[in-house]
Each structure stands twice: as structure tokens, then as C-alpha cells.
Amino acid sequence: MKLLTLNFLTCARKACKATNAAFPLHPKDAELEIVEVELSPLFVRNILPRVEWEALRTLCQDLGLPQLPATAPEPGELFTPNPSDGVEGEGIEEVGEEGEPTQTLKDLHHVLLETTIREGKLVCGSCGHEYAVKEGIANFLLPSHLV
Amino acid sequence: MADSDLRGEAYEAEHVHAVYEQIASHFSSTRYKPWPIVSQFLTTLPPGSIGLDIGCGNGKYLPLNPSIYILASDRSTNLAKIASSHQPQSAIVADSLALPHPLKTFDFAISIAVVHHLSTVSRRREAVAAILGVLRKGGRALIYVWALEQKGSRRGWEEGGEQDVMVPWVVKGPKQVKPRKRKAKTETDEAVSMPVEGGGDRTFQRYYHLYRKGELEEDVVVAGGAVVESGYEKDNWWAIATPRWET
Ligand SMILES: [Zn+2]
Numbered sequence: 001m002k003l004l005t006l007n008f009l010t011c012a013r014k015a016c017k018a019t020n021a022a023f024p025l026h027p028k029d030a031e032l033e034i035v036e037v038e039l040s041p042l043f044v045r046n047i048l049p050r051v052e053w054e055a056l057r058t059l060c061q062d063l064g065l066p067q068l069p070a071t072a073p074e075p076g077e078l079f080t081p082n083p084s085d086g087v088e089g090e091g092i093e094e095v096g097e098e099g100e101p102t103q104t105l106k107d108l109h110h111v112l113l114e115t116t117i118r119e120g121k122l123v124c125g126s127c128g129h130e131y132a133v134k135e136g137i138a139n140f141l142l143p144s145h146l147v
Numbered sequence: 148m149a150d151s152d153l154r155g156e157a158y159e160a161e162h163v164h165a166v167y168e169q170i171a172s173h174f175s176s177t178r179y180k181p182w183p184i185v186s187q188f189l190t191t192l193p194p195g196s197i198g199l200d201i202g203c204g205n206g207k208y209l210p211l212n213p214s215i216y217i218l219a220s221d222r223s224t225n226l227a228k229i230a231s232s233h234q235p236q237s238a239i240v241a242d243s244l245a246l247p248h249p250l251k252t253f254d255f256a257i258s259i260a261v262v263h264h265l266s267t268v269s270r271r272r273e274a275v276a277a278i279l280g281v282l283r284k285g286g287r288a289l290i291y292v293w294a295l296e297q298k299g300s301r302r303g304w305e306e307g308g309e310q311d312v313m314v315p316w317v318v319k320g321p322k323q324v325k326p327r328k329r330k331a332k333t334e335t336d337e338a339v340s341m342p343v344e345g346g347g348d349r350t351f352q353r354y355y356h357l358y359r360k361g362e363l364e365e366d367v368v369v370a371g372g373a374v375v376e377s378g379y380e381k382d383n384w385w386a387i388a389t390p391r392w393e394t
Pocket of ligand 1 (some may be wrong): 013016045124125126127129
């Protein structure tokens, strides 16, 4: 499962869901795998405002990945200005409008979409329940006594 | 079958979940054509929208709009595995009544052909409430369920009929030479040919609650939602719902 996914997951137990301690879930014994995903610069730009940056930072720290900056990159850091901008700027097709994706954007793509947990566990910080990740698929089914 | 007290979680485990787990790959190979209402709902969302596909099956709706992010879930591990191949989307294994998502967060959710597998009215409403619960204020969910009113289909269900039914899924065995349409069989035929072996075919029975006209809208309102739009599309009722609460 890609790290982006973890930004939208919490404990499945009712009592935990509303608590801050349950989010984000903490990886344990995680085996990482890099899965190549085609770069879509606009997808990365559009999804970034929806990412809880602090949760992503915590996750990267838990996984021993290179530390992320304290705050999310600004939109202006994601594309190099298009040199043709301002010079006959009108009527330029949308494709070129954003300019070239920067290394910052490519790094985000790599962290959010290409870095995946292949095997391991996800632990709830509130109740301690461990959810298994096998072959890249996280399983959130609860044993009946925990529902 | 009239007593819904006899149904519930254990019943669904046997008559829904176990069946899908077994028929996953065959089911998946037959599920490729998206319903128009669902396509329209997903393709008109603004780029960068984030949402859930609850009960995603093989993930046939995941490739429709690559500019939005969909976190899909299914109770079947085999189906979730198939669904997880659609980049940039994700798939996990989860129960629709115990969703592992932060509340009041998502722009949209879809629940296509899922709620009708829950075997009591309170569980169906709980599922709708769970879907509404993950939506942010103003977020929208498209819920799609099988209709009781299917006069046009060969199943022969219509208004006033039994709403809680078992529906066969036939996996053709290798010996089968003459292809027969699965939908042509009636329920009574199936009850007779139920023995698992028969010309190499295997028949699995799945539980369905067939929705009558207006019932889905009722469930949405009881679950704390408001119906934005609703309608009928080829043997199914659908509703677009939004949470009613203020945040
Ligand atoms: Zn928990």
C-alpha cells in the first residue's frame, strides 16, 4: 500500500475513529517496496492540499525514510516557471501552463505514490490493535469481539 | 426467509462474503462495464477530489477519472487485490460497517451494489450512515442498489414480490460446451440444480435485499442524510446523498 493511502486511514474501531491518537496508524515491522507509478504532476499538485502533512512526516519518520520538511511545499515550489509565460502568454495550450515539474514534486510523487508497504503491521495509537499488511494489501477486518 | 432476526453478520458471512471470495476471479472477469450514472458521477468531480469506493469489487470504477483520488475497499481480499492494480488509486480490505477512515473528511463516496447485501434493515441503514459519516460537509455519496422492480429483466421480479432473495452465481465448468446465459435461469431452477457438481458447473447462492421504489431514499433520511438526486437505472435504484448535519 502506498504511503498516500495511510493519510486517509485510521483505526476501524468505533471508539478510536474520532480520537486523535488513532491517526495516523503506525507501521511496525514494515517491509517497503518501491513500485513505479507514472508521474502525473497535476495529480500530485491537486492532492497535496489534502494531505495531512504532519501525519505524512510522522509516517516517514516511523519508517526511517529521509526526513520531510516541517511544512508542506508551497504550490510555487512544484513547477519551474514556464519561460514562455508572459511572452505571448495568451492562447497557450493548458499543457504547458504549469511549466516543468520540479525535483520537489518528483520527490513527493515518489514518497506518496511509489513508496509502498509490502508486508508488516499498522498499529493503532489509541487501542494498540494491529492490522496486517500482506502482499501490499492492508486488512482492516476486525475480530468480532472488537467490532 | 421472512424473519430478518435470523439474519445478520454471521448470515452474511456465509451467504455473501464467502461466496464473493470464491467467485472473485470469475466475477471480476465479467465485471468490466461501468454503469452510466456511476461514470457520470465520478467524471464530473473536480480534479484533486478525494473519496472512497466502498465495496469496490474488482475496482472497475477506479480507472474512470485519474485526476481524483479514490481509496477503495472490499471485504474480499481476492477482489481488493485485483482492484489495487489501478494507479494512482488504492485498495484495502475493510467492512462497510467498520470503515477505517477519518470521519467528515472525504469529498465523495460511491457504494455500488453493496448495501443490498446486508441482510437486515438496521444493518443497511447503519451502512448508509457509515458512508455519510466519512463525508465532509457538502460531500456527496452515490449509492446504488438492486431494484425489486425489474419487470424488464428475465429474473421476473416485480412490485409486491419477495424482497429478500437468494441469487445464483454459476461458474461454468470446463466441460460445458454450449454456452448458456446465466441470467436466464430462474430461482426455482437453481434450487433444484443446487448440488455443486453438474456438468462441471458450480453454483453459488448470494443473498440480496431487493429495494422497492422509495426505500433507498427512506434509508438515506433515517441514516441522517438528505437526498440530492435519485432515480432508476436498468434494474437498480440509485441516490446521491449528502450529510444533513452541520459542522
Ligand atoms: Zn484503535
